[in-house]
Amino acid sequence: MTDCKLMIAGLGGQGVVFLSRLISQAALLAGDDFITYESHGMAMRGGSVTSQVKIGNYNSPLIGHDSADILLVLAAGEYERNRHFVRPGGTCLVNSKQALADLPPECLLKATTIAVDNNLPKAVNLVFSGWAAQHQAFPYSFELMQEAVKTMAVSPAIETANLKALEIGRQQT
Amino acid sequence: MQQVMLGNEAMARGLLEKGCSFTYAYPGTPSSEILPAFIQQGREHGIAIHAHWSVNEKIALESAFTAAMTGMRSAAVMKQVGLNVAADAFLSSAYLGVTGGLVVISADDPGPNSSQTEQDSRMFAMLAKVPVFDPATPQEASVFAGRALDLSAKLGLPVMLRPTATLCHARQNISLKAISQEQSRPEFIRQPQRWAATPKHRFKLHQQLNRKLLELAADPRFDFATEGATKQTPPTPYGIIASGCAWALTSDLLNALPNDESRQFTLYKVDLPYPLHKNAGRTLLERHEKLLVIEESMPVIEYQMGDQQKICGRLDGTIPDAGALNPEILFTALKHFSGAKNLLTKNDDAAAPPGKRPSLCPGCPHRSSFYALKKALPKGIYAGDIGCYTLGINLNALDSCLCMGASISQAGSFYQTFARRGDSIPPIAAIIGDSTFFHSGIPALVNARWEGSRFVLFLLDNSTTAMTGNQPTPAAGLRADGSQGPALKLETLLQGCGIEKIEVVDPYRQSELTDKLKEAWQYTQAPDGGIAAVIARRGCLMIPAERKLLPTLQVTIADDECTGCGYCIKAFECPALMVKAEDPENRVMIDQVTCVGCGQCVTICPHEAIKII
Numbered sequence: 213m214t215d216c217k218l219m220i221a222g223l224g225g226q227g228v229v230f231l232s233r234l235i236s237q238a239a240l241l242a243g244d245d246f247i248t249y250e251s252h253g254m255a256m257r258g259g260s261v262t263s264q265v266k267i268g269n270y271n272s273p274l275i276g277h278d279s280a281d282i283l284l285v286l287a288a289g290e291y292e293r294n295r296h297f298v299r300p301g302g303t304c305l306v307n308s309k310q311a312l313a314d315l316p317p318e319c320l321l322k323a324t325t326i327a328v329d330n331n332l333p334k335a336v337n338l339v340f341s342g343w344a345a346q347h348q349a350f351p352y353s354f355e356l357m358q359e360a361v362k363t364m365a366v367s368p369a370i371e372t373a374n375l376k377a378l379e380i381g382r383q384q385t
Numbered sequence: 386m387q388q389v390m391l392g393n394e395a396m397a398r399g400l401l402e403k404g405c406s407f408t409y410a411y412p413g414t415p416s417s418e419i420l421p422a423f424i425q426q427g428r429e430h431g432i433a434i435h436a437h438w439s440v441n442e443k444i445a446l447e448s449a450f451t452a453a454m455t456g457m458r459s460a461a462v463m464k465q466v467g468l469n470v471a472a473d474a475f476l477s478s479a480y481l482g483v484t485g486g487l488v489v490i491s492a493d494d495p496g497p498n499s500s501q502t503e504q505d506s507r508m509f510a511m512l513a514k515v516p517v518f519d520p521a522t523p524q525e526a527s528v529f530a531g532r533a534l535d536l537s538a539k540l541g542l543p544v545m546l547r548p549t550a551t552l553c554h555a556r557q558n559i560s561l562k563a564i565s566q567e568q569s570r571p572e573f574i575r576q577p578q579r580w581a582a583t584p585k586h587r588f589k590l591h592q593q594l595n596r597k598l599l600e601l602a603a604d605p606r607f608d609f610a611t612e613g614a615t616k617q618t619p620p621t622p623y624g625i626i627a628s629g630c631a632w633a634l635t636s637d638l639l640n641a642l643p644n645d646e647s648r649q650f651t652l653y654k655v656d657l658p659y660p661l662h663k664n665a666g667r668t669l670l671e672r673h674e675k676l677l678v679i680e681e682s683m684p685v686i687e688y689q690m691g692d693q694q695k696i697c698g699r700l701d702g703t704i705p706d707a708g709a710l711n712p713e714i715l716f717t718a719l720k721h722f723s724g725a726k727n728l729l730t731k732n733d734d735a736a737a738p739p740g741k742r743p744s745l746c747p748g749c750p751h752r753s754s755f756y757a758l759k760k761a762l763p764k765g766i767y768a769g770d771i772g773c774y775t776l777g778i779n780l781n782a783l784d785s786c787l788c789m790g791a792s793i794s795q796a797g798s799f800y801q802t803f804a805r806r807g808d809s810i811p812p813i814a815a816i817i818g819d820s821t822f823f824h825s826g827i828p829a830l831v832n833a834r835w836e837g838s839r840f841v842l843f844l845l846d847n848s849t850t851a852m853t854g855n856q857p858t859p860a861a862g863l864r865a866d867g868s869q870g871p872a873l874k875l876e877t878l879l880q881g882c883g884i885e886k887i888e889v890v891d892p893y894r895q896s897e898l899t900d901k902l903k904e905a906w907q908y909t910q911a912p913d914g915g916i917a918a919v920i921a922r923r924g925c926l927m928i929p930a931e932r933k934l935l936p937t938l939q940v941t942i943a944d945d946e947c948t949g950c951g952y953c954i955k956a957f958e959c960p961a962l963m964v965k966a967e968d969p970e971n972r973v974m975i976d977q978v979t980c981v982g983c984g985q986c987v988t989i990c991p992h993e994a995i996k997i998i
Contacts, residue, residue: 223741232556236389236556236558237389239558240387240388240389240558245557245558246557247522247523247556248556249554249555249556250554250556251498258743258744258746259742259743259744260740260741269640271521271522271633271634271636272521272522272551272630272633272637273555273556274551274637274711274712275712276711276712276713276716277712277713279712289741290740292737292738293737293738293739294737296737328978
């Protein structure tokens, strides 16, 4: 049974909610219990958004300070205001063009640039997660994320595009 | 079988599993996904259900109540402030009771995240004398939705299910039960003394209601003191009583503490915060040295507990009296409560920089409307309302926001306060969206017209309820289940309310809109003038069909012409307008990924640096 507290931060419209749904779908496929929380309403209009995913034996989806095992950041500007959720020794993975003072380069990916260059500007979240799934701290394998994309796709065209974005992310390591 | 479900979807599932066949709702965060999930799951299982987006919450509750008068099982769904709108029906329905089953789902928003108040619907249930369940997880919410229906049918009373945003928008793997295939027939038994009770009969109904509540408060199924506690010998010094999401948070927190620390506490879970079980509180007061009550967002259990000397919670300040609970607040409360002898210390004072505030979407027609309004009536009073367009505050084009529909009453009253002694009257505009106008703007408009008030009624018609996820309005005629009904015309409605000057303009035609708004203001000052309506009509871009109608222009900013004055960002605040990174002159660029190509920013640059290629 996996035990992982994962947090996703970004801006409304970037697909933060979709990414948390994808990870919960992977958890379901893995047979793990989980509970997640996502922002809705006013915050969805381009404001700061976070999703929290707790995999294991939990009742509340809320994650406290110094507790997250892994933080995924889709907009670099959101790193600063969410990093204190990460536990000592936890992992931060950030979509950023620029270097960040306290993070090693292997924790950064220019996911937006890569997505735009590959003509998938709306799939930054999937490119990013394809890459993140390679990291040791990520709770599920790349293959399971692929399965999750397949089970969640509402049309074959979306499935193809999303799998492609995921694969592009994988190739970034 | 297990399925990933949002808390809101899980509640819809729970209703269907227990034979609910009528659901009425008005959209409002965090409750909006319940009705669509009810329709979708009902359809997938071939159940004959009826579900409708009512025009407001009062109508939703009246409709659901009436279905439950005929022996049906029904639900009325709303957010907490929606219950304020439905209050009259809610309080009265408790006296009359039901013959079928009626669940009122009122979703609270501690924080608040997307609401004007942090009120606790359980407090409202207590006022109305309606039993209320407080579920802790999506799984439990699904079960409690069914329990609420069963309890309602058994007692013949409406029953409330009160989730909070943390539960509504939590996603969890849910164990499913079979959906009820029972299809009972409606039967209306005439009982005028009950269904149309006069004050004399109301007194008797009130006594009956009180008897039912006393009986329920003695029901051993809701005795929360029995749970797991008696095994502790001797009892722990500290007892914690919690309900709903507050219980979930507390149990996770206690589980994360080392054994020698968590051993000091016994946690009790309350499923039914009102009416609180009559003996459980007393039992726990005798069993423990001290009790801490943890609940959101008001002290509903705490007020019912009696002896306040031994109780910590919201009333003595152990738990803050505003804001949503989070692990840090609970941790601090727990330390304070237990005397902090040896609880783990934790970094609980990390100050996070403020987040990015929400703004209107790129290409949003409201942005153009607000820009035209500021140009046309620069010294105006802008009485605002509730919807995406409340974000007009970012553009300095919104001065008030009280509650749904208040823009029109407030514009009318602003007029009257200035007009009383013949003072000079500033331009006054009521800014209201189409869905909000249907919800509660119409009576306010009839009133303002009758009172003789004069103002510009600026109706932002994006043909949808955008903020809550694009639910259709009566103007579209489209219904919640996708069927097409008659489409109501806003112009006709305005005429019916006595409005004689009505203009319809596409907000993307900014100069025309500015002119029409100026004209409207002049009309309000004319000797035979009155209220002038300007309808800014363009569909919300979150609707795919509207998105396709967009011109998709290629917009850019000429580097050599941009002076870096920042006017466009301040006055227009389109997310696609960005200050260039590391540019010494702070020049602005257009982020091509974010830009939707509406071209609306072109006319606003004072230096004409924004261009269409």
